[in-house]
Amino acid sequence: MESQTLKELDLSCIWHPCTQMHDHEANIPLIPIKHAQGAYLYDFEEKAYLDCISSWWVNLFGHCNPYINAKIKEQLESLEHIIFAGFTHKPIIDLSRRLLGLLDSKFSKCFYADNGSSAIEVALKMAFHASALKGEKKSKFLCLENAYHGETIGALSVGDVGIYTEVYTPILLQTLKIKAPSGEDIEESLAQLKQMLAQHKGEIAAFILEPLVQCAGNMNMYSPRFVQEATHLCQEAGVYVIFDEVAVGFGRTGSLFAYEQCNVVPDFLCLSKGITGGYLPLSVVVTSDAIYQLFYAPYYEHKAFLHSHSYTGNALACACANAVLDIFEKDDILNKNRILSDTIWEQMQNLKSFDFVQNLRYYGMIFAFDLVGFEGKRKGLEVFNKALKKGLLLRPLGNTIYLMPPYILTQEEVRYILQSLMAILPTLRG
Secondary structure (H helix, E strand, C coil): CHHHHHHHHHHHHCCCCCCCHHHHHCCCCCCCEEEEEECEEEECCCCEEEECCHHHHCCCCCECCHHHHHHHHHHHCCCCCCCCCCCCCHHHHHHHHHHHHHCCCCEEEEEEECCHHHHHHHHHHHHHHHHHHCCCCCCEEEEECCCCCCCCHHHHHCCCCHHHHHHHHHHCCCEEEECCCEECECHHHHHHHHHHHHHCCCCEEEEEECCCEECCCCCEEECHHHHHHHHHHHHHCCCEEEEECCCCCCCCCCCCCHHHHCCCCCCEEEECHHHHCCCCCCEEEEEEHHHHHHHCCCHHHCCCCCCCCCCCCCHHHHHHHHHHHHHHHHCCHHHHHHHHHHHHHHHHHHHHHCCCEEEEEEECCEEEEEECCCCCCCHHHHHHHHHHHCCEECCCECCEEEECCCCCCCHHHHHHHHHHHHHHHHHHHC
16 A cells, blocks of 8 residues: 555656656556666565666665665765865865776866766866867857767757757757667768868867767667777867766776776766665766866856756765775676676576567677667567566666666676566567
8 A cells, every 4th residue: 555655656746857757547657666776676466576687787786785874874974065166175186086096097087066967067167168269260069960968958968869859959968960870880871070070170079978888879889990080080170088987887887997908098987876885976077188278267257167066976976986996996896797797698598599580799798789670669678567567677768678786786687688588579579
């Protein structure tokens, strides 16, 4: 009864994100969660749901992780939050120094916000403003087709997933788009990039992309060689490069940061999601001293970067982020992930027995496949609902099924996920 009451109360007053609320009438259940532990969510009947998508790609080390819990409680006893203009605190200083120590030496400054879309907004504004401070009139941004970078106006402007962008087209920024690479198929994309840079010379402030995987773009995966060559082309043309590692950072693609596999360094690096292990909102844009110095001047020169969020630099969030870095360091997470990733990928090969399962792919701890031959049918939704009945939380992207699990899965849990998919997929023909 308590669960049903919560559902009714929720639907009476809450509008959920990325949801057609009408679907809750029949197509999609609304499940109140009572508590969570490890890789599982538990409803009010104590049914467990294995969180195969890290609760929207944020939960790296499990729910109610004992170490992160202890660190946030410890921080709570001394400081929860303060204004971050004119004041500072040790957790954010420690976090910034640690992040910079893990990144390329080109990076020297951290600018904080509180979510991934906000980080993208910061990077776009900073790139435009930096160009203006150099006397350059660059009002356009360059991005990939099929891209997704968030849902605020600036972030939407450099996206290309129609379901998010189409209705807002009249109010979006000026952007240019080139074909998204796929796998090793990168030459046409590079050719279009060269053409765009030549055609719009002196007009483009920045090029933005998710290195290696377009996550919300149906998990499109592509070669690090594209990232490398595209970055070189843009930087040689005087165009800033922004890497959106909101989803692919913190070990998700196999390395701590995806750019490390590409042998290039962007001008701006945007991080969020896994940065706090799924506990609290936090994001950061990391950039160079060269860009920082463009804004560094006496007050009356009006060069300051005036962008702020009330909860910038939240001390509790920073405590979580420091705990996440501790776990990466002490538990050898990247090496453990390689073993786990190989195990998942090996078991996923069984899915090839279904002719409608195509484009089986993975990068590090991101796994995906497409359901083909079901045009106009919401087979991804069908998989979602049938998986829930088996105690799995999936959230397909259309008819693309993916796994983006926490890094703590056991061998037994991996087997259960794949066995469940093997049982669900034959029913889709019915």
